[in-house]
Amino acid sequence: MTFSVSEELFSKYPEVRIGCMLVSGIDNSQNANETLLKKLAEQTATITKEYSLETITQVPFVARWREIYRSFGAKPSDYRSSIENLIRMALKGRVLEHINTLVDIYNYISLKYKLPVGGEDTDKMIGALQLTIATGNEPEVQLLGDQKAEKPFIGEVLYRDDEGVICRCWNWREGQRTMLTKDTKNAILVIEANCAEEYPVLEEALNGLASMVQHFVGGKIQRAILTKESSVANF
Numbered sequence: 420m421t422f423s424v425s426e427e428l429f430s431k432y433p434e435v436r437i438g439c440m441l442v443s444g445i446d447n448s449q450n451a452n453e454t455l456l457k458k459l460a461e462q463t464a465t466i467t468k469e470y471s472l473e474t475i476t477q478v479p480f481v482a483r484w485r486e487i488y489r490s491f492g493a494k495p496s497d498y499r500s501s502i503e504n505l506i507r508m509a510l511k512g513r514v515l516e517h518i519n520t521l522v523d524i525y526n527y528i529s530l531k532y533k534l535p536v537g538g539e540d541t542d543k544m545i546g547a548l549q550l551t552i553a554t555g556n557e558p559e560v561q562l563l564g565d566q567k568a569e570k571p572f573i574g575e576v577l578y579r580d581d582e583g584v585i586c587r588c589w590n591w592r593e594g595q596r597t598m599l600t601k602d603t604k605n606a607i608l609v610i611e612a613n614c615a616e617e618y619p620v621l622e623e624a625l626n627g628l629a630s631m632v633q634h635f636v637g638g639k640i641q642r643a644i645l646t647k648e649s650s651v652a653n654f
Contacts, residue, residue: 422645424437433647436621441541445606475506493591501536544597546582550576590611
């Protein structure tokens with residue numbers, strides 16, 4: 420499969436780097452893994468000691484994503500980055516319950532390294548994956564948990580394949596069509612860095628993600644980091 424970041428996006432956000440990992444032949448069907456859930460609970464507890472709801476918007480990595488969202492027309496109080504949303508859930512005392520093993524893994528990695536992490540089932544995708552900017556011609560997409568489909572707005576950063584939108588407002592919320600489930604055998608996972616100071620963290624997060632995927636769900640792993648100079652990964 421092919422995953423690319425558009426030239427237009429890199430022109431607007433040149434420091435962005437996207438770590439990506441294609442995992443194939445995995446077993447995501449197992450019930451909740453107590454060891455993994457314990458690690459997730461411990462990381463959630465750490466978050467509650469480090470941050471507060473009153474000051475979370477002032478934390479540099481959260482503030483940077485909020486500024487990015489403003490830049491493409493998304494009001495941060497309405498459209499929050501996945502990492503801000505995840506941290507807010509922890510600060511409100513919500514337990515991050517088992518969804519499926521891959522999601523549990525990437526939630527843990529996201530909280531540990533303070534970077535947005537997500538994933539999609541590649542068997543449900545049509546054609547190539549792209550991170551790009553909406554033109555207004557995209558079809559409506561039904562987001563996870565919503566009852567009706569809506570169109571992205573012009574200028575919105577989004578993930579899409581050849582059929583349509585997969586995730587809206589960069590990493591805000593994903594569509595239902597390609598979401599990870601217990602039946603997922605093949606998937607692509609992404610980790611997003613938005614500035615140069617996050618590059619070393621991105622490398623560490625990719626290593627940690629690969630190690631946990633191999634340990635908990637097995638399979639074959641291929642990885643790449645997309646940059647302005649190298650914007651396409653052919654797996």
